Amino acid sequence: MSSDHHAHNPGFISKYVFSLDHKVIGVQYTVTSLIFLFFGFSLMMIMRWQLAYPGEAIPLVGGWLGKYLVDNNGVLLPEGYNSLGAMHGTIMVFLGVVPLAVGGFGNYVMPLQIGAPDMAFPKLNMASYWVYFAGGVTMLSSFFVPGGAANSGWTAYPPLSNIANTVGTYPFWNGQTIWLLAMVLLITSSLLGSVNFIVTIMHLRVKGLTMFRLPFFVWAQFVTSFLLLLAFPPLEAAGVLQLMDRVFDTSFFMPSGLVVSGVVQEYSGGGSPLLWQHLFWFLAHPEVYVLILPAIGIVGEIIANNTRRPLWGYKTLVYSVIFLGFMSFVVWAHHMFLTGMGTAMSTFFQTTTMIISIPSVVILTALLLSLWQASIRFTVPMLFALSFLPMFAIGGLTGLPLGLSASDIQLHDTYYVIGHFHYVVAPGTIMALLGGVYFWYPKVTGRKMSTLLGHLHFWPSFVFMNTVFFPMFMVGLAGVSRRLWDQTEYVQGIDVQGWVRMSSWGAWGLGLAQLPFIINFFFSAFAGKKVDANPWKATTLEWAAPSPPPHGNFAEVPVAYRGPYEYSVPNAKEDFHPQHIPDSQVV
Amino acid sequence: MAASAEDVRKSIKSYLLVFGALAVLTVITVAASWLKVSVALAIFIALVIASVKGSLVASVFMHLTGEKATLYWVLIISAFFFLLLVLLPVLQTWETSHLIDQVKP
C-alpha cells in the first residue's frame, strides 16, 4: 500500500522543511520544542538570581539583557521580572511541553503504534507545525518591541493585561498584543493537530488493532486531543475579545469607572474582569491535563517494557484516563475560589475537584502495581519513568489542599501553588518526556543514546528538581506570595530566604545537569551505538518498523494479533510477544 | 453517508421542504419579537424557534440523522460542555455580585 509512493526523489525542502511525513514533522516539533524548553528555563534561571540575591546585578548575562529587562547596572527590573515570568509560563506550557508531548511524541510515535502509513491529513499536519512555528517566532519577537514582552503573567488577567504594555500609539506593536496574536496562532495549531489525531486514531488503525488493543500512549493522545479540541476554542474567543479591548478600545473586561494612576479611564464600560478568568481557566484546567496525560502515556509504555509484564489493569487505566479527561472540563473555577465565590459555586467546584483526584490515584496505583512480580530492568528511560511516579504523587497530593476552598484561602497565589504545579510539570512531565526521548531515540535514529551520559543526566536532574521545588512548599506555607520581584520586602520573605537561595542553586544545578543530555542528544545521532529495529525487546507496533522507519513506515503492513503488552507469557519462546507476530510463531 | 443516487433524489424534496420551513420560521421569529410579552418569555420564544431551525439544518442539510453513534457522542459531549460554559460563568458572576447584598450598607 505504501511502498510505491514518491517514485521521484523529493528535494531537500519538501523532504525536511515542508515535509508531509509525520516522522519528519515529529522531529521538527521535538527539536523546536526542546529548544523552547531550554529557552524558557533560561529565563527562569535569570529570575532565580533576583530571588536569591534581590537587587544585585545579574552575573554573566546582566549586561546584555536590554533596557526593558535590566537597569543600567544589570539589575533585573520589576517589570522585567514580570515579563520573564509571564514568558516563562507561556513558553513552557504552549511552546515547550504541549508541542513536545503532542506534536513531537504524538506525531512520531502514535501513527507507528497503530500501524498507519502516516497521519490522516498530512498537509494539515505540516500546516499545524508551521503555524506553531509562526506562533513561537511571534511570541519571541515581543521581547524586542517597545516596552518589552507581555508582563501580566501567563494568565493575562484583565484589567491589568488590558492596560499593560501600552507604549506610545502603536496598537499592535507591544508585548501584550503580540502575546495575544501568538496565542491565537498557537491555539489554531493545536486545533489542526487535534482533529488530525482523532481521525487518525479512529480510522487508520491496522487490521486487528481494536480500541482495547491500543497501546496506552495512544489512548492518552486520544483523550488529550479531545481536550485540545474542545477546550482551546474558548481561549481563542477570549483572546479575540482581549484583542478588541486592546486594539479597538472595547471594554469587555473593563467595568465602568476605573481610575488608573489617578486618571479616570475613558471607555464605555460595563465589562466583567471575571469573564476572562472563566474563559481562560475553561481552557487552562484541561490544559494541565494535556501536559500530564501524554507523559503518563509515555511512562506506561516504558514501565510495561522494562518490567517485562503487562501493565496492571490496562482497562482500568483506559477508563480512568477517559474519566479524567471528561472531569477536567468541570473543575476550572477551582482557580477562582478567591474571586468572590459564594457557597454554592465553591461547593460545586471543590466537590468536582476532589472527584477528579480519584482517577489520578487509580492511574498511579495501577502503574505502581505493575511493578509487583516484575523483572525490572533499570535502563535509562526506566529511571526517568520511575522517578515520575513519586514526583507526580507529590505534585498531585499537594493539589488537594488547593482544591479544598477553605485551605486554599491560605495557600492561593503563594509559592505553595508554584510548588504544586511544578512538581507535576517539571519533575513529573519533563522527566517523563526526557525518558521518552531516551526510549524512542533508537527508533528515530537507529542508534542508542549513551547510557553513561544518561546516568550523568538523570541522577543530578532528579536531585536538583527536588532541590528547586521542595522548598517552595515551605516558602508558600510561610505566606510568601508568588510573582514577587523581591520577597524580602516582607518579613516572612526574609525568614525563608535560605530556602529561596536553595531553590535558586538547585535551578542552576539543574541547568548544568542538562549538558550531558544536550551532548548525548546531538552526538548519539551519528556516534551512538547502532541497534536493530527492536532494541528494547518491546511488543508494540512501532518496533515492527525498521529504524529509522522509511517513508510509509512499514515494509509490510502489519496485522495486530493481540493486546499491546504481552510480556512474559507463560510457555513462550521469548519474554515478549510483539503485537504483529502471529501466534504460530511465538509459542 | 454513502447515499445512492436514488436516496439523493428523494432527499432533494426534503431539502426544499426544510427551506420553506426555515423561511416561515424566520418570519415567525420577527413577528414574535413584536408580541408584548416579558423579556424572559421573549428570549425563550426566540431561542426555541432558533433551536428548531438549527436542528432542521443540522439533521437534514447536514445529514445528521443518517450518521452513526460515534458522531453523536462527539456532538453530545461538545453540547454538554457548551452548556456548562454558558451557565456556570453566569451563575458565578451573579453569585459574586450579590455577595455584598448580605451585608447592610
Next chain:
Amino acid sequence: MSSELLPHTLDAHPVTGMYNGKFGVWLFLASEVMLFGALFSAYILLRTHGDFPTHKETLLNYKIGALNTFLLITSSVTMVMAWASFKLNDPGKGKLYLWITVILSCAFLFIKIKFEYMHKIHEDIIPSTSTFYGIYYCMTGLHGLHILGGVVVMLYFLTVGSGLWNKNQQQFTNRIECTGLYWHFVDLVWIFLFPVFYLL
C-alpha cells in the same frame, strides 16, 4: 500524493460511518461550537451583568437582518443542491448551484458591510461605543470571516480546484460535501445570531 493512498480517504470507516475528511470537518465543527459557545457565553454574561443596552435602545435594523437571514438559508439550500447534483453526476448543475451560493453569500457580505457596518461607522457607532456594539461587531465580524472563508473555498472548487472532478469524481463530491457541512454550520450560527442581536 501519498494522501490518496491513505485508508478511508474515499470510503466510509465502518465504525464512524464517515470518510476521513468528513470526520475531520465534523470534529472541527465541534470545536467551532465551543468557539462560538464561548462568545455566546460572553454575550449572556455581559448582558446579565449590568449596563448593557438591548436592541430596543439600539439601531440595528431587523429588516436588513431578516433579509440577510433569508439570503443565508437560501444559500444553504443551494449548497446542498450543489452537492446533490454532483452526487447525481451532473457537474453542470452542481457548478451552477455552487455559483448561486457564492453570489448569495457575497450579497450577504455586501449588505452586511455596506448597509450595516459602514452605515454604523458613519454614525460614529464603532465597537467601543458600548459593550453591545463591541460584542455585536465581534461576533458578526467573526461570523463574516467564516463566510468569507467559505466563499474562498467555493471559488477554489469552481476554478483552480475544479480539475479534480475529472480525476476523481468521488473525491471531488466528498470535498463539496465537507464544504457544505461547514457552510450549513455557518448558516446555523447566524440563525442564532439574528434573534440574539436584532430582536431581543
Next chain:
Amino acid sequence: MIASSFWLPPDISEHGSQIDIIIKYLHWFMAILFVAWGSYFLYCLVRFRAGANPKATYGDAKAKPSKVAEIVVIVIEAALLVGFSIPVWAYYRSEPPTNADNPLTVRVVAQQFAWNIHYPGKDGVFGKTRPELVDEALNPIGLVDASEDPAAGDDYVSVNIFHAPKGRDILVRLSSKDVIHSFAVPLLRVKQDAVPGMEIPIWFKAEKTNEEAQEMMKRAFELPASAEGAEAERFIKENRLRVTMADYGSVPKGATLNAEHLKTLIAAGTTSVELAPGFPVNIQCAQLCGLGHYRMKGQMKIYEPEDFEAWYSSAGEVEVFDEDEFDDE
C-alpha cells in the same frame, strides 16, 4: 518565623484554626499516603529488580489492597470536604456579622500599589465617592465634599495602614480602583481578590493585638562578632523590619537595630537579642497587579478595643503610612 506548625505563620484570628486544621490533617494524610505508597514502591524496586527476579510473572497482581487504598482515599477526601471545607466556607461566606455583633465596617479600596482603608467615621455611614474626584495624594478614593454628602464629612481614609480593634468583628467591603488585587493577611488567614467593578464582603475577627502577636513571633538572634563589615551590614539589612523586644540598656524596647546600636550592644558584650517583626500583621497583595506588585504592602495595627476607640475618635483627614518611618511612631 516561629512556625506554629507546618511552617505556617502564627494564627491570630478566630476562624483561622479551622483552616489550619484542614491544612494539618490533609498534610498528615498526604504524608502517610506518600510514605505507604513510597515504601511499597521502593520494596518493589529492590525485590523485583531483574537481578533478583529474572522472570516476571504474567498474571495480574492482587487488586484488593489497591481497592482498599482507593476507598480510604475517597473516604478521607470526602470527610475533609464535607466535614471541614464546605462548612468553613459556608460560615465564612454566608454568615456575615449582624448589626447586633456591632462589627467595625470599613471599605478597602485597592489600587496600584496601595491599600486605601476608608472608615465611615462616627456616623457609621460611608460618604459617596466619585472617580472624577480622585486625587492620588489628597483624595485617593475620590470622596465627595461634605457639602454634597454630609456623611462624607467625618469619613477618614488611611493609606496602607489598617487600624483595627481586637476581639470585634471586622467587616470589609473590598473593591479596587484599577486592576485586580488580592487582599491577603497571612496571620489572619484572610485572602480575597479585590475585583474592580464589584464590592465583595469579607469578615474576620482578630484575637491578638500587634503586641501580642509580636510576643508570639519573637525570637533570639545571634549578633555578629563585629559591628562593622559585611556580616554586620547583612545583619542590619535582614533585620530592618524587626524591632527589639526587650530593653537592652542603650537600646530601648521597640527599636530597629542600626549600626550605632550594634556597636554599643557588642561593646557591652551582648551576644544575642530578641527581635520580632515591627509590624507583625502585614497585608500583602497576592494577585499580580503590575510592576509594583511586590511592594504593595500594607500593615494592620490591631489595638485593644479601648485603644482603638481612642484612636478612632482622634483620627484626622488622610493618613499616609510610610513604613520606613514606623519606628518613630
